[in-house]
Amino acid sequence: MRNTFIKTLVQLAELDKRIFVITPDLGFSVLEEFEQKFPDRFLNVGIAEANAVSIAAGLALSGKIVYVYSIMPFVTMRPFEQIRVDVAYMNTNVRLIGVGAGITYGPAGATHHSIEDLAIMRALPNMAVFAPSDPYEVEKITEESVHHQGPMYFRLAKKGEPIISNPTHTLCLGKANIIKENPQNKITLLFTSNASDIALEVEEQLSQHGFASDLISMHTLKPFDYDTLEVLLKSKDFIFTIEEHSLIGGLGSVVSEYIAESHYRPIFKRFGLPDEYSHYVGSQYFIREKLGFTSRNITDTIMSLV
Amino acid sequence: MNLNTIANSIRRSIVKMNARSKASHSGTALSTVDILTVLYFKTLNIDPKNPLHVNRDKFILSKGHGSSALYATLAERGFFDKSLLEGFYLDGGILPGHLDKEAVPGVEVSSGSLGHGLSLGLGMAIANKVDGRDSKVYVMCGDGELNEGSMWEAIMFAPCQQLKNLTLIIDYNKLQGYGRTNEVINLEPLSDKFTAFNWDVFEINGHDYTEIESALTQTTQKPKVIIAHTIKGKGVSYMENQFVWHYKSPNEEQLQQALSELI
Numbered sequence: 240m241r242n243t244f245i246k247t248l249v250q251l252a253e254l255d256k257r258i259f260v261i262t263p264d265l266g267f268s269v270l271e272e273f274e275q276k277f278p279d280r281f282l283n284v285g286i287a288e289a290n291a292v293s294i295a296a297g298l299a300l301s302g303k304i305v306y307v308y309s310i311m312p313f314v315t316m317r318p319f320e321q322i323r324v325d326v327a328y329m330n331t332n333v334r335l336i337g338v339g340a341g342i343t344y345g346p347a348g349a350t351h352h353s354i355e356d357l358a359i360m361r362a363l364p365n366m367a368v369f370a371p372s373d374p375y376e377v378e379k380i381t382e383e384s385v386h387h388q389g390p391m392y393f394r395l396a397k398k399g400e401p402i403i404s405n406p407t408h409t410l411c412l413g414k415a416n417i418i419k420e421n422p423q424n425k426i427t428l429l430f431t432s433n434a435s436d437i438a439l440e441v442e443e444q445l446s447q448h449g450f451a452s453d454l455i456s457m458h459t460l461k462p463f464d465y466d467t468l469e470v471l472l473k474s475k476d477f478i479f480t481i482e483e484h485s486l487i488g489g490l491g492s493v494v495s496e497y498i499a500e501s502h503y504r505p506i507f508k509r510f511g512l513p514d515e516y517s518h519y520v521g522s523q524y525f526i527r528e529k530l531g532f533t534s535r536n537i538t539d540t541i542m543s544l545v
Numbered sequence: 546m547n548l549n550t551i552a553n554s555i556r557r558s559i560v561k562m563n564a565r566s567k568a569s570h571s572g573t574a575l576s577t578v579d580i581l582t583v584l585y586f587k588t589l590n591i592d593p594k595n596p597l598h599v600n601r602d603k604f605i606l607s608k609g610h611g612s613s614a615l616y617a618t619l620a621e622r623g624f625f626d627k628s629l630l631e632g633f634y635l636d637g638g639i640l641p642g643h644l645d646k647e648a649v650p651g652v653e654v655s656s657g658s659l660g661h662g663l664s665l666g667l668g669m670a671i672a673n674k675v676d677g678r679d680s681k682v683y684v685m686c687g688d689g690e691l692n693e694g695s696m697w698e699a700i701m702f703a704p705c706q707q708l709k710n711l712t713l714i715i716d717y718n719k720l721q722g723y724g725r726t727n728e729v730i731n732l733e734p735l736s737d738k739f740t741a742f743n744w745d746v747f748e749i750n751g752h753d754y755t756e757i758e759s760a761l762t763q764t765t766q767k768p769k770v771i772i773a774h775t776i777k778g779k780g781v782s783y784m785e786n787q788f789v790w791h792y793k794s795p796n797e798e799q800l801q802q803a804l805s806e807l808i
């Protein structure tokens with residue numbers, strides 16, 4: 240995802256001189272091409288995230304479109320109040336690009352995991368929250384980001400994710416990306432960001448049990464596609480959300496808040512990470528197992544409900 | 546045992562850990578080893594058998610991505626069994642890539658997000674003072690880490706508290722995450738900056754045991770900063786002062802070469 244992001248941004252920057260990249264000392268083997276092609280529009284401000292965000296806002300207030308690139312906690316939580324005032328409140332064209340969604344950084348440890356970012360970024364007025372499931376979504380929304388007015392947050396995984404989108408579909412911010420849907424299906428799996436592999440496995444496992452389900456990538460947490468959710472609620476009996484994020488405040492929260500205030504009463508369950516910091520050491524897949532966030536567990540739970 | 550022998554043994558552990566797990570930050574870890582060796586084998590008042598003793602000195606590795614160096618040093622000093630190093634950064638191990646204070650005894654704080662350690666150390670030093678303990682607090686940061694504004698908040702504050710029990714050690718290895726330290730943000734004149742901020746400043750060769758020990762043991766009336774000139778990757782010829790060893794991990798052949806140099 241990060242490679243698709245930067246490749247797309249380099250292409251866009253050839254055409255649009257407003258595009259600027261700021262890094263607080265991150266991006267080795269990712270940002271070099273941008274730096275070499277556009278040295279006047281690239282700044283390494285040092286390991287100083289608060290400064291980075293406010294400089295970005297100052298540039299944006301001067302007409303630039305500024306992408307701040309870092310590891311997820313360092314571009315969201317470290318400079319949070321700078322984001323709140325200089326980016327969200329002043330509604331500036333800053334794009335916060337975080338890499339390492341959820342527990343992508345596995346063995347690096349909890350300082351590098353990001354299980355709270357969707358909750359806190361979603362709480363900020365004006366902030367668009369984009370949590371792509373595959374490189375195609377990254378490409379399309381990066382293109383759109385040049386025209387979008389106001390701040391955006393990108394929750395990228397890392398690298399090597401497969402494309403699952405249908406490339407004939409048009410994609411835009413705030414609109415669900417339907418990977419697979421059939422009006423006959425009674426089960427819908429809504430997922431976001433780097434939980435796409437788990438969602439696909441669950442869909443496959445359910446089909447082995449004889450249950451067909453929809454697969455829908457909710458790549459934008461804000462503005463959320465409530466229209467699609469409303470359509471689904473009208474026709475589906477079972478709605479499940481899957482995300483590699485704390486159960487507090489992410490996709491599951493968005494959907495449950497809506498359902499709770501509606502008159503629909505589907506069987507609904509959220510799947511995600513528990514409300515705890517991982518002290519497990521190991522890869523993303525190892526930690527998922529330890530935290531019980533696996534396709535097998537999710538399928539078993541769903542089978543007990545359908 | 547002489548310090549050089551101990552340091553070499555720690556360095557051997559580090560390269561083995563990073564080779565086995567394919568973890569980054571070998572260079573980061575190696576530049577700190579000589580200082581850690583003096584701290585843990587000469588200076589610090591600590592007891593591996595009683596790691597939480599209230600009167601102990603405390604060491605904080607603020608540049609938490611150099612964790613392999615601290616884990617290896619603690620194991621060398623007997624805080625836990627060296628076999629635990631083998632699971633560093635691997636599935637089912639107990640030592641993560643950035644420091645987790647719950648992982649093993651001797652790790653005073655969790656770290657890995659840069660720019661927290663000095664403030665944590667300030668809190669501990671103030672507690673020592675208020676509670677009438679003469680224990681000391683030592684914090685080690687990276688040179689790039691000095692980019693963080695939070696570092697300078699703490700640097701301004703410490704002298705106002707007359708903290709004689711606080712020492713900051715800067716691992717001045719001249720490299721950081723996306724370039725050379727003084728090309729990203731020029732820190733110089735670094736020693737003058739600390740003097741102006743009212744610290745007692747010692748500038749040393751961070752690989753010379755005599756200089757390290759003497760700087761650590763001198764008493765001061767103000768907070769003390771030791772600007773330790775070091776070499777990133779110190780001890781392994783092909784890693785020394787090479788930026789890529791912030792990220793790369795040694796393959797089998799490189800590991801063997803490193804081990805042959807560390808005797």
Ligand SMILES: Cc1ncc(C[n+]2csc(CCOP(=O)(O)OP(=O)(O)O)c2C)c(N)n1
Pocket residue numbers: 263264265286310313317572573576608610657658659660686687688689690691716718720721722723726777791
């Ligand atoms: C707050 C924060 N921002 C960014 C990072 C990512 N990062 C890890 S190491 C590093 C460079 C550190 O350079 P330095 O302090 O000089 O340490 P060295 O590895 O050179 O010893 C960066 C930017 C981080 N860990 N924490």
